[in-house]
Amino acid sequence: MNSTKFFFFTSLLLIFLVILPSSLSVAIDAITPNQPLRDGNVLLSTTKIFALGFFSPGNSHNRFVGVWYNKIRIQTIVWTANRDNPIIPISGAGLLAVHGEHGGLVIYGKDQNNPLWSANVTVSSPNNYVIAKLLDTGNLVLLENYGSSQRVLWQGFDYPSDTVLPVMKIGLNRRSGLNTVLKSWKSHDDPRSGNFLHEIDPTGFPQVIMYNGRTKWFRAGPWTGKGLSGLPEIASNSYRSFVNNKDETYMMYTVPNGSVFTRGVVDESGTFQRFVWRDQENKWIEVSSNPSEWCDYHGQCGPNSNCDPYSNYNFSCLCLPGFEPKFPRDWSLRVGWGGCLRKSGVARVKVPDTSGARVNMSLSLKGCEQECRKNCSCTAYTSADEGDGGKGCVTWYGDLIDARTFSNVGQDLYVRVDAAALGRQRKNMCFMEDRIDLDDQSNINSELPFFDRTTIVAATGNFSVANKLGKGGFGSVYKGVLHNGKEVAVKRLSKHSGQGIEEFKNEVVIIAKLQHKNLVKIIGCCVEDEEKMLIYEYVPNKSLDSFFFGTSSYFFLF
Ligand SMILES: *[C@@H]1O[C@H](CO)[C@@H](O)[C@H](O)[C@H]1NC(C)=O
Ligand SMILES: *[C@@H]1O[C@H](CO)[C@@H](O)[C@H](O)[C@H]1NC(C)=O
Numbered sequence: 001m002n003s004t005k006f007f008f009f010t011s012l013l014l015i016f017l018v019i020l021p022s023s024l025s026v027a028i029d030a031i032t033p034n035q036p037l038r039d040g041n042v043l044l045s046t047t048k049i050f051a052l053g054f055f056s057p058g059n060s061h062n063r064f065v066g067v068w069y070n071k072i073r074i075q076t077i078v079w080t081a082n083r084d085n086p087i088i089p090i091s092g093a094g095l096l097a098v099h100g101e102h103g104g105l106v107i108y109g110k111d112q113n114n115p116l117w118s119a120n121v122t123v124s125s126p127n128n129y130v131i132a133k134l135l136d137t138g139n140l141v142l143l144e145n146y147g148s149s150q151r152v153l154w155q156g157f158d159y160p161s162d163t164v165l166p167v168m169k170i171g172l173n174r175r176s177g178l179n180t181v182l183k184s185w186k187s188h189d190d191p192r193s194g195n196f197l198h199e200i201d202p203t204g205f206p207q208v209i210m211y212n213g214r215t216k217w218f219r220a221g222p223w224t225g226k227g228l229s230g231l232p233e234i235a236s237n238s239y240r241s242f243v244n245n246k247d248e249t250y251m252m253y254t255v256p257n258g259s260v261f262t263r264g265v266v267d268e269s270g271t272f273q274r275f276v277w278r279d280q281e282n283k284w285i286e287v288s289s290n291p292s293e294w295c296d297y298h299g300q301c302g303p304n305s306n307c308d309p310y311s312n313y314n315f316s317c318l319c320l321p322g323f324e325p326k327f328p329r330d331w332s333l334r335v336g337w338g339g340c341l342r343k344s345g346v347a348r349v350k351v352p353d354t355s356g357a358r359v360n361m362s363l364s365l366k367g368c369e370q371e372c373r374k375n376c377s378c379t380a381y382t383s384a385d386e387g388d389g390g391k392g393c394v395t396w397y398g399d400l401i402d403a404r405t406f407s408n409v410g411q412d413l414y415v416r417v418d419a420a421a422l423g424r425q426r427k428n429m430c431f432m433e434d435r436i437d438l439d440d441q442s443n444i445n446s447e448l449p450f451f452d453r454t455t456i457v458a459a460t461g462n463f464s465v466a467n468k469l470g471k472g473g474f475g476s477v478y479k480g481v482l483h484n485g486k487e488v489a490v491k492r493l494s495k496h497s498g499q500g501i502e503e504f505k506n507e508v509v510i511i512a513k514l515q516h517k518n519l520v521k522i523i524g525c526c527v528e529d530e531e532k533m534l535i536y537e538y539v540p541n542k543s544l545d546s547f548f549f550g551t552s553s554y555f556f557l558f
């Protein structure tokens with residue numbers, strides 16, 4: 001009898017527990033002075049893409065107000081209001097309310113007189129009707145109606161947490177002084193501001209930087225006109241734009257179809273990850289993650305170096321041309337931080353740290369060179385905007401920090417080399433002294449590492465027939481092995497090819513301009529008397545064509 005009662009009671013309780021959350025959860029489309037949002041209820045965006053409500057992350061019992069995708073079952077928090085002011089469970093049920101007087105938008109715990117969090121907005125007149133709405137972009141907006149018009153008093157997109165969403169602007173608004181940045185969570189369970197800060201540093205030539213505390217951690221770099229210097233691959237489904245004028249400096253990305261769910265997150269270990277939602281697989285797909293390799297971490301190789309992950313040596317740190325390791329012992333132990341000292345350009349690089357650089361958008365690349373030549377402290381220059389054949393001018397003064405090479409994308413950087421240093425280096429370089437007019441855009445001097453003829457003869461077994469890979473219009477290609485075991489392909493231009501020294505120089509310059517991933521990297525050249533040769537990296541099974549139209553890893557000097 002007693003046990004029947006008990007059974008009845010527990011079943012009732014069970015039914016009640018199962019039904020409770022959904023039966024009491026209310027979805028609203030606006031928060032008004034008369035309709036606050038209580039913990040358990042949600043505010044939905046216009047077409048129900050996003051939801052805003054109270055949540056507890058991971059194993060935490062603290063409550064936060066946040067925004068997530070309404071239609072995705074794995075709760076994915078993209079924005080948090082009170083990340084640094086949690087509602088602790090003993091403080092009672094949370095409430096998100098709008099108020100004329102008290103800061104516009106506020107979150108209360110138990111104490112309804114002292115908000116835990118406030119948007120700190122001043123509303124011009126308490127009589128004005130203030131409402132909060134969630135847009136389909138995931139942006140929580142506080143709107144003020146006066147008369148028949150409406151204005152945005154405050155928006156959540158100005159205060160992101162760790163996530164950037166399409167159409168959110170990351171950067172500085174000079175009129176309001178507001179700098180919109182991303183900050184990692186402390187941990188999976190704790191949305192409080194963590195160590196990693198992702199922002200646009202507007203000083204010098206603006207660049208995207210991630211800090212670990214106060215230390216630079218990873219530089220996505222400046223905008224090159226096409227993308228970010230340090231993030232050369234762009235997810236094809238998103239379009240990034242960059243605006244830099246007297247009022248604001250910001251970056252924003254958009255997706256062609258608003259229904260594509262995509263987000264960028266700075267995680268608690270300092271990685272910037274981009275995700276796209278895949279409906280078929282019902283999960284988030286990571287499309288990129290940076291920093292992803294050793295060279296990505298800021299300043300690994302110290303000043304005046306280039307971090308080249310494709311380096312043929314054991315160590316990715318290489319001194320810029322004309323520089324030598326400051327601490328050769330460290331260098332040999334593969335410790336790069338000491339960097340390089342001037343003994344005295346580099347192609348396809350992430351350009352060096354631009355916080356001390358100067359920019360002048362009205363100069364051409366040629367004007368840029370003159371600008372740099374005028375000032376003895378100028379150490380390097382490049383185009384500010386690579387789009388449209390190159391516009392604008394960025395100049396560096398002093399040490400060049402944190403440059404890195406990419407395999408087949410990146411910017412051309414022109415490094416100043418003093419004549420004496422060049423004199424010492426000249427005999428090791430295949431140095432193109434004459435200026436060649438290229439597309440009427442720029443005159444460049446080009447140089448490649450020089451191989452002497454004896455080396456090439458030794459490598460190819462004196463151009464033995466056994467090593468001959470093939471023959472083309474301009475001559476024959478041989479396989480060779482250098483002293484250090486590196487395999488190369490040598491294109492030996494036939495003396496009767498009709499290609500004179502001029503054509504040869506032109507070819508070298510054209511090769512330098514060609515950038516295609518299917519082409520073979522050129523690593524050097526050899527000019528001795530009548531003999532002209534180009535030395536390429538040997539790629540097994542590569543069609544012979546590649547050796548006749550190779551691309552390069554290349555140094556420009558001026
Ligand atoms: C609102 O102002 C208070 C006091 O100045 C500050 O502690 C708090 O961080 C501000 N809130 C927001 C969301 O900026
Ligand atoms: C955008 O996506 C929706 C849903 O996947 C689809 O129905 C629509 O045709 C797409 N629009 C465009 C312009 O691609």
Ligand SMILES: *[C@@H]1O[C@H](CO)[C@@H](O)[C@H](O)[C@H]1NC(C)=O
Nearest residue numbers: 312313314315332333334484
């Ligand atoms: C490169 O590194 C490997 C393993 O660390 C070592 O055995 C080898 O001797 C190194 N080669 C050079 C040229 O330093």
Ligand SMILES: *[C@@H]1O[C@H](CO)[C@@H](O)[C@H](O)[C@H]1NC(C)=O
Nearest residue numbers: 358359360361362363367371
């Ligand atoms: C940019 O260069 C132009 C042309 O040389 C010059 O007139 C202008 O003063 C320069 N602007 C700055 C900010 O240096």
Ligand SMILES: *[C@@H]1O[C@H](CO)[C@@H](O)[C@H](O)[C@H]1NC(C)=O
Nearest residue numbers: 358374375376377378397398
């Ligand atoms: C050269 O550039 C440096 C660094 O910007 C500056 O301090 C110096 O005044 C410039 N010198 C001349 C002669 O313009």
Ligand SMILES: *[C@@H]1O[C@H](CO)[C@@H](O)[C@H](O)[C@H]1NC(C)=O
Nearest residue numbers: 453454457458461462463464
């Ligand atoms: C290479 O071959 C040429 C002609 O076939 C010959 O004259 C020359 O002595 C050879 N050189 C070496 C280093 O074997």
Ligand SMILES: *[C@@H]1O[C@H](CO)[C@@H](O)[C@H](O)[C@H]1NC(C)=O
Nearest residue numbers: 487537538539540541542543
């Ligand atoms: C080159 O081709 C051979 C034979 O077709 C194959 O065994 C080898 O794995 C290939 N090597 C590369 C690097 O693709």
